[in-house]
Amino acid sequence: MRICFIGAGALGSTIGGTLARGGAEVWLIDPFQAHVDAINASGLRMLEGDAESVVKVRACTSAAELGAEADLLIVLVKSYHTRDAIRAAAPIIGPRTVVMSLQNGLGHEDILSEEVGRDRVMAGKTYIGGVLLGPGRVRSGVMGKETVIGELDGSVTERARRISETFNRAGILTQLSDNILGAMWDKLFINVAGGGVTAITGLTYGGLYSLPILEECALAAISEGISVAQAAGVKISITEPRRAWTMASAGLPPEFKTSMLQSLQSGNLTEVDYIHGSVVRWGARLNVPTPVNSTLVALVKGIEYARCDYPGKA
Structure with a gap:
């Protein structure tokens, strides 16, 4: 599964880095050039407690640089950038791409649905935390923090199960909900x-x-x-x-x-x-x-x- 993050600040880097460490193919897309350069040069440095690890993950500043469609596109930009961000991601949105917001608040799924169609959109909420310490370095809080994902209509689909399994396999405690x-x-x-x-x-x-x-x-x-x-x-x-x-x-x-x-x-x-x-x-x-x-x-x-x-x- 090719997972692309639109927005790789503290939370995007934390979740993306954790998924990459768990074996998923992950791309972090963010306009912060110094952050992208540091990740590509030396890997993403993840500080958890007193231990720091380096995770190999690919990063770029625009979706156009990927040259391949995403299986899962996770949106983690600031809420007011949602519409512009999903429009800029058009080059990597294909017929089977699932778009999922993990942003705080309400209303993002409506914006995403207007841009890509409601049938492509899933929703999620996460209690994971992260702090961006500098370019290419993040303090992550994943252990014991739950993430909940689900289809907007409350159905439990195969694609939702696949995403949940991928998250859990990487160590992200994820619940598949019929009441997202x-x-x-x-x-x-x-x-x-x-x-x-x-x-x-x-x-x-x-x-x-x-x-x-x-x-x-x-x-x-x-x-x-x-x-x-x-x-x-x-x-x-x-x-x-x-x-x-x-x-x-x-x-x-x-x-x-x-x-x-x-x-x-x-x-x-x-x-x-x-x-x-x-x-x-x-x-x-x-x-x-x-x-x-x-x-x-x-x-x-x-x-x-x-x-x-x-x-x-x-």
């Missing part, structure tokens, strides 16, 4: 727990989990998300806000920074529209109030406007 939409909402609650609050306050998890008033805010945001999912008739496994709050920090050090905070500190736009914004959009559609998430979206966008190259900014 529910898994996507469960993961959304985890992202809602800390994303907006840490982006606004600038706090790592150590600070976030030290102030009760922030916990109350996060629990209220999660509660809104649960209410929206239930109103939509989604079968979720997380129905108590505190469970998502606890799960969000499980196994993470006090210095952990959410991806939303990391984006702002790097001067980049966040994925708030696909996380808290998803709760707000679905809530508006279903007439479920979401004042906490609406406020978090507004405040994060205000910070983006002040710090980033914001669309429409004067």
Whole structure:
């Protein structure tokens, strides 16, 4: 199975490197030239705990460089780049290519379906973590972290089984779900727990989990998300806000920074529209109030406007 990653930052490199180490044919596609050059020259250096290994994996800056179709195309770019990224991947999308998002939040599958057809698209959510330490070097957190994949219509297909088996064989704990939409909402609650609050306050998890008033805010945001999912008739496994709050920090050090905070500190736009914004959009559609998430979206966008190259900014 030829597996191509569109987006090989911390998470793409971690999952791609793990699959390559497990024997899969993996290509990492990312515009970060120094990262690509380092991987091709010396391999991908993966730091796990105190041990570092080098994995041989191929990398390039554009899909056009591959010259061959992908069997599985995994999308891990920032959410707002999804449409451009899948269009740029056209040279490696063939009749049998499966396209799967492992991105945070909701809405990516709709974009991908519009571009390549819904029958090609699968969905997935992962609790794996990674930190890009520099070109060609990543700290990975794979052990004990679950990944869930599934067909959008809830069917259990042969292609889904094949992908699940490939992941598990490489040491990525993967569950094949007939309720991937529910898994996507469960993961959304985890992202809602800390994303907006840490982006606004600038706090790592150590600070976030030290102030009760922030916990109350996060629990209220999660509660809104649960209410929206239930109103939509989604079968979720997380129905108590505190469970998502606890799960969000499980196994993470006090210095952990959410991806939303990391984006702002790097001067980049966040994925708030696909996380808290998803709760707000679905809530508006279903007439479920979401004042906490609406406020978090507004405040994060205000910070983006002040710090980033914001669309429409004067």
